[in-house]
Amino acid sequence: MDEKLARKLRVLADAAKYDASCASSGAPKRKAEKGGLGSTTGAGICHAYTPDGRCVSLLKILLTNYCLYDCAYCVNRRSSNVERARFTVDEVVSLTVNFYKRNYIEGLFLSSGIVRTPDHTMELLIEVAKKLRREHGFRGYIHLKTIPEASPWLVEQAGIWADRLSINVELPTPGSLKMLAPEKNAATIRGAMGQMRERIDEAKEEKRRFSPAGQSTQMIVGADDTRDADVLKTSASLYDGFRLKRVYYSAFSPIPEASAVLPLKAPPLRRENRLYQADWLFRYYGFAVEEIVAGGEGGMLDLSIDPKLAWALKHRERFPVDVNRADREMLLRVPGLGTRAVDKIIRARRHATLRLDDLARLTPGLKRARPFLVVPDHRPTRLLDRADLKARLVPQPTQMELFA
Known part of the structure; x- marks a missing residue:
């Protein structure tokens, strides 16, 4: 790998580490056809796990960390003084294919900062997936981060080539989003998630391929003062309203030259862990959100014990x-x-x-x-x-x- 490409990979892999929603759970098992490349079966040296315990390695990168938006909590925001880089479509395709052939990865998780316009950025993400599928016969897992402001037609195209699509809801409440990311709109995000759900449902009825592993989202926890009770209520509404595969919780990490409205300290990582445990309880164990948070105080989960034990003790x-x-x-x-x-x-x-x-x-x-x-x-x-x-x-x- 030449020095220039290696630098881009270092910068854009590091920039992608804040996005937690890269698991491949729900992807259909699929092997390459003759002359094709990759599969979603087997195990590798990886970071993501499927529901049956298979370990799946993913190349997790941003197409670019340049961004038009200035979200206060994002290290790649417009005003951030960070090292910038940008892959071409062919560079991402080449990296994915070469890493697969070396048995480093079995799939790709691709996101991006917004360059020029949301539609232009979405077109580039789609082009990567399309080239991998068409020109290289790549049958491995592909997860594309969808841009809510992009046109519905582009989202439709993305679902044809990707196994999973995701749109980050960003923050637990519309008020927090307005305060910390004023260029983003909660109604637009939910509208795009609703459109994606409709496309997924239609594809299932018509037995055609569209994001077969569904959609997911990510929520930043600890960048505002939202209580765990409200975080979980938001998650429950997202699962019910959009049939999400997963809501991922990402503990806020303090960033260089941060805005004065952000906390100086990161929340305890155990809070993120307790939220995942609580999420599991209302999804698979029959608990109501109100029952789960009642185990703590002031709408917050008890960090010292898991929420199921907290409920039982009460x-x-x-x-x-x-x-x-x-x-x-x-x-x-x-x-x-x-x-x-x-x-x-x-x-x-x-x-x-x-x-x-x-x-x-x-x-x-x-x-x-x-x-x-x-x-x-x-x-x-x-x-x-x-x-x-x-x-x-x-x-x-x-x-x-x-x-x-």
Whole structure:
């Protein structure tokens, strides 16, 4: 690789690191045809994971970090004094193909700052995907970051060539977006997400290809004073309204020469982690957002314990749960039991009465679940009443975590 291209790669790979929404979950398994290149199967030296645990390597870059917009929280904003670079379409295509042939990657995540106009930038992103598919027979995963201000026709084109499209909602509330990114519009972003949902739904009905892995978004957390309760309410509305595959939470990272309206310190990374756990609870475990945030104080999640355990400790009157009789919905509320473990329990108890040893074989989370479960050889009534139950269930932080 020549020195000029290597510099561009260094700058634009670093500039892309703030975008968390690059997982390849939901991509269909697809192998190259004869004479083609790439696949979405197998494993590599990578950074993204599919729902079945496959590790998929992605080349994650910006087309350019030049940008017309001046969003206060963005290191690539117009007024930022950062090193700039710009790939040509052919350079991105060449990098993707060469990296794939060297077994470095299995897919591409491509975003960009806005140059000239949103339509012009979107056309360049589409051209990269189109060249990879048409000229190189590339069958690997492609994720394109869609620009909400671009024309609907261009979004339609992007969906033909990409596996997944995403539009960043940026911030949890329209008020925060107006304050920190006045050139962007919450209604425009949601309108583009709605159009994308319509195209995806239409393509499924007509059995044609359009962004088969769906759409996702990213939300910056900690750049404003929005509470976790409102962050999660926004996420729930996005899932319900646009059938998103994922909402990604990205903890705000202080940037050089930052605006005075931004916080001086980054939020605890554990807050980002708790939001992902809470997101999982209302998507897969039957919790309402209001139930989840009630485990903390002032609309914020308790950072010291996961939100499912926080809920259980606040509702000890709902426990212990009889493993052999409880319905699936209640079993899913037991700390330490995941969806797979619950399904295994329900299948197993059809054939035999489960005891503690049986549960140990069905779930790795038995230690955490024991105070909340009843089986013939275990009844934890006194343990549930202990004042120090939280301390007994929550592992002590490591020295590194104390300073995180």
